[in-house]
Amino acid sequence: MEQESPEGRQDRELGELLEELRVILPGVQVLFAFLLSVPFTTAFADVGRLQRIVYYAAFLCTAGAIALLIAPSAHHRLLRRQPPDKKEHQLELANRLTIAGTILLALAVIGVVFVASDVLFNSAVAAFFAAAIGGVFAWLWYALPLAMRRRH
Numbered sequence: 001m002e003q004e005s006p007e008g009r010q011d012r013e014l015g016e017l018l019e020e021l022r023v024i025l026p027g028v029q030v031l032f033a034f035l036l037s038v039p040f041t042t043a044f045a046d047v048g049r050l051q052r053i054v055y056y057a058a059f060l061c062t063a064g065a066i067a068l069l070i071a072p073s074a075h076h077r078l079l080r081r082q083p084p085d086k087k088e089h090q091l092e093l094a095n096r097l098t099i100a101g102t103i104l105l106a107l108a109v110i111g112v113v114f115v116a117s118d119v120l121f122n123s124a125v126a127a128f129f130a131a132a133i134g135g136v137f138a139w140l141w142y143a144l145p146l147a148m149r150r151r152h
Contacts, residue, residue: 010087017094021069032062051115058111061104068101106137
């Protein structure tokens with residue numbers, strides 16, 4: 001098997017990251033579109049203060065996630081044909097932006113789960129399910145891969 005050059009590795013890793021973002025972004029954009037429409041429904045007038053605050057936090061987290069998750073693609077377009085030493089920095093920054101974007105996405109989904117559960121049941125049930133889904137995200141998206149990385 002042929003040894004991969006540093007430039008080849010950078011190109012491959014950046015391509016893989018951009019492909020992963022192509023999978024993530026449609027879901028984030030659909031969530032944002034849904035959250036954008038919620039305040040304009042008649043039922044929104046009945047939500048309480050806490051629900052409004054959590055909704056708005058989820059809305060802002062989704063907007064922030066979109067900004068962070070689209071940034072690597074925008075950088076890739078604006079910084080194309082950079083020398084290899086610059087590309088490594090671009091790759092590292094893109095990775096950090098993506099991780100930060102997934103954190104905001106997880107917070108947004110937790111917020112949406114809380115608001116929906118609070119409307120359907122009550123705040124105690126909502127807090128339980130929001131914490132549970134938060135635990136699922138924390139485990140699957142962060143703890144498990146970091147544990148696997150530590151083992152290898």
